[in-house]
Amino acid sequence: MVNAAIVGVGHTKFGRATDKQLQELAWEAIKEALQDAGITQRDVQFVAVGNTGRWSSDPLPAVVISEYSDLCPAGSIRVEAACASGSAAVRAAYQTVASGQADIALAVGVEKMSESTNLQVVEMIGRAGNFFWEFEQFGLTFPGYYAMYATAYLHRYGAKEEDLAAIAVKNHYYADLNPHAHFHKRITIDDVMKSRYVAWPLKLFDCSPQTDGAAAVVIASEKIARKLTDTPVWIRTQAVATGTSNLSKRSNFLSLDSAVKAAEEAYKRAGVERDKAYKYFDVAEVHDCFTIAEILAYEDLGFVERGQGYALAREGETYKGGRIPVNLDGGLKAKGHPIGATGVSMAAELTKQLRQQNPPERQADIKRGWAIAHNIGGTGHYAYITIYTLDKPPTG
Amino acid sequence: MAQSREQIEQMVNQWLKYVEELMKNEGLPIVPEEKTGDPLWVDVREMRLKYLIPVKRIKKFFDGLREGKIYATRCPVKGIYYFPPQADCPACMDENLEWVEVKGEGEILTFTKINVKPLSFIHYPDYIVAIARMSEGFNILCWLSTDKPDEVKPGMKVRLVVKRREPEGFFSYYLEPA
Ligand SMILES: CC(C)(COP(=O)(O)OP(=O)(O)OC[C@H]1O[C@@H](n2cnc3c(N)ncnc32)[C@H](O)[C@@H]1OP(=O)(O)O)[C@@H](O)C(=O)NCCC(=O)NCCS
Ligand SMILES: [Zn+2]
Numbered sequence A: 001m002v003n004a005a006i007v008g009v010g011h012t013k014f015g016r017a018t019d020k021q022l023q024e025l026a027w028e029a030i031k032e033a034l035q036d037a038g039i040t041q042r043d044v045q046f047v048a049v050g051n052t053g054r055w056s057s058d059p060l061p062a063v064v065i066s067e068y069s070d071l072c073p074a075g076s077i078r079v080e081a082a083c084a085s086g087s088a089a090v091r092a093a094y095q096t097v098a099s100g101q102a103d104i105a106l107a108v109g110v111e112k113m114s115e116s117t118n119l120q121v122v123e124m125i126g127r128a129g130n131f132f133w134e135f136e137q138f139g140l141t142f143p144g145y146y147a148m149y150a151t152a153y154l155h156r157y158g159a160k161e162e163d164l165a166a167i168a169v170k171n172h173y174y175a176d177l178n179p180h181a182h183f184h185k186r187i188t189i190d191d192v193m194k195s196r197y198v199a200w201p202l203k204l205f206d207c208s209p210q211t212d213g214a215a216a217v218v219i220a221s222e223k224i225a226r227k228l229t230d231t232p233v234w235i236r237t238q239a240v241a242t243g244t245s246n247l248s249k250r251s252n253f254l255s256l257d258s259a260v261k262a263a264e265e266a267y268k269r270a271g272v273e274r275d276k277a278y279k280y281f282d283v284a285e286v287h288d289c290f291t292i293a294e295i296l297a298y299e300d301l302g303f304v305e306r307g308q309g310y311a312l313a314r315e316g317e318t319y320k321g322g323r324i325p326v327n328l329d330g331g332l333k334a335k336g337h338p339i340g341a342t343g344v345s346m347a348a349e350l351t352k353q354l355r356q357q358n359p360p361e362r363q364a365d366i367k368r369g370w371a372i373a374h375n376i377g378g379t380g381h382y383a384y385i386t387i388y389t390l391d392k393p394p395t396g
Numbered sequence B: 001m002a003q004s005r006e007q008i009e010q011m012v013n014q015w016l017k018y019v020e021e022l023m024k025n026e027g028l029p030i031v032p033e034e035k036t037g038d039p040l041w042v043d044v045r046e047m048r049l050k051y052l053i054p055v056k057r058i059k060k061f062f063d064g065l066r067e068g069k070i071y072a073t074r075c076p077v078k079g080i081y082y083f084p085p086q087a088d089c090p091a092c093m094d095e096n097l098e099w100v101e102v103k104g105e106g107e108i109l110t111f112t113k114i115n116v117k118p119l120s121f122i123h124y125p126d127y128i129v130a131i132a133r134m135s136e137g138f139n140i141l142c143w144l145s146t147d148k149p150d151e152v153k154p155g156m157k158v159r160l161v162v163k164r165r166e167p168e169g170f171f172s173y174y175l176e177p178a
Helices: A022-037 A061-068 A085-098 A118-126 A131-138 A142-157 A161-176 A189-194 A222-228 A257-270 A274-280 A291-300 A309-314 A331-335 A339-354 B005-026 B056-066
Strands: A004-011 A046-050 A075-079 A104-111 A197-200 A213-221 A233-242 A283-286 A370-377 A382-389 B030-032 B039-041 B071-074 B098-101 B105-114 B127-134 B139-144 B157-165 B170-177
Touching (some): A004 A085, A004 A222, A022 A104, A022 A213, A046 A061, A061 A075, A075 A085, A085 A104, A085 A213, A085 A233, A085 A382, A104 A339, A118 A142, A131 B139, A142 A197, A142 B105, A142 B127, A161 A189, A161 A291, A161 A331, A233 A257, A233 A339, A257 A274, A257 A382, A291 A309, A291 A331, A291 A370, A339 A370, A339 A382, B005 B030, B056 B071, B056 B098, B056 B170, B105 B139, B127 B157, B139 B157
Parallel strands (some): A046 A075, A046 A104, B139 B170
Antiparallel strands (some): A004 A213, A004 A233, A104 A213, A197 B105, A370 A382, B071 B098, B105 B127, B127 B139, B157 B170
16 A cells, blocks of 8 residues: 545535536636646546536536546546545545555546426435335435434434534534635524424524535645645545445434444544544544534544533534534535535545644644544445544555 | 425426527527526426336235235344345345235334425425334334324334325325324
């Protein structure tokens, strides 16, 4: 294995991009990432594109983007891991570099959700579980799948809908400080509580929105990374796990088994003690597609004991300056969730955090130089946990 | 929000007519986006999609529904239950599963009520989806029908029944308060 690092990042504004096509949006992020790395298309030997698609018109996004961005003839692949497709793209690019098959690879995440109507998109995402036994007969939606986790969690621990709301309040607060975010609107617990139900007990403000956007990161081998930058952000390790497609095959709805498994594996490889995990990281990006998901993430990552995650945001422990700052870019909830772009956006955000390039109000204090990304595809169907560090991994 | 399928179809048809007129008059199917005014090309092609899903190896399940029975499959060697029923036992690398009727007694593990519905479900009133742990030890996910939606909670005792899904009329299974 060769060490690999992120040496360039690009990120578009997230929101409704009714003025741009998929490849135009992707190019905007790619251009910025190439310029940030100080390289050209001719230096890129492999391109991985995370895109879930179906709501947008092009079925072969990797080639459409490669052509438009003048990346041909570098090899390419389009990957799918639902809402973790972006991390899957990072994985494909990272593995290509780590295995020595390329010196420089590009991971791109992009989604154009506004090409279809809202309810068509609700339908297409709802189908992404077990099609026949969950959707075809019972019409589950994505808010619905996570709502079942919320119901079980609130019932088991006596948490309140207001506790879920505290996550939305935090993430809207940080999104307001992030020019790339979908929403620039601070909200209160009351705003969340007054919003309409989407899938009981989840309300509109408990949900991430349907978003257009793109992000890109350049990943280089140790030899090249050293030449390109003084602050490479190393991919220390990435661990993945898979959960059952049908939620009825799961034994409990208080935790995502796949996330626990992937975190355990990543922690083992990086030498992180699970029960003190928050001490190892200066900042975290977690998958808050719905408010309950961020609470499960706190617990699944070992930032707090089981059943206590719901109090963390309310007590300010996941704000900047708290026990562990989480989603200082606004998270999926308020930065927006262009499905395939999200994992790459997390990589770009953590790179900027570790390089200390964010505005002070949402820049974490970087002491140890470690950050963690928790990107979940579907309802714990795919779990991708990635650890990024300023210090070079020991092996390689 | 709560529109019927007919209303939605009517709206869509009206809109398509408008685009068609526009295309004839202006020579291009380009419309301004509602909020931003950005020009959008309206796809001239349309794709209607209905999947054809093979059920040959689990046909007994559907035959059972017609008789008011709900079947699972079970591994005769290891005793593992499969619900939804499947024809293969990956644990034994075999396909010797037996059909067993589900007893139908269970307890709610969790549930939700779908308020914002997918387009193809828009014609139903808001529906409750629940997951119940059945007495045999496996879980079943389906709609829960009840006159008292406010009383549904985790731990509630339920039974499994077969009913037709209206207005389509196909047989399906439902949980009900026991
Ligand atoms: C929750 C959801 C169904 C709402 O869609 P909708 O009911 O059609 O709402 P609309 O898009 O008509 O929006 C109505 C208003 O609410 C706002 N809004 C939409 N979604 C929002 C959200 N999640 N949070 C806050 N505000 C939101 C819109 O900006 C709009 O505001 P405006 O009237 O000022 O322009 C939709 O956002 C959704 O599908 N979210 C989940 C996406 C998802 O499942 N992702 C995968 C997760 S793993
Ligand atoms: Zn068997």
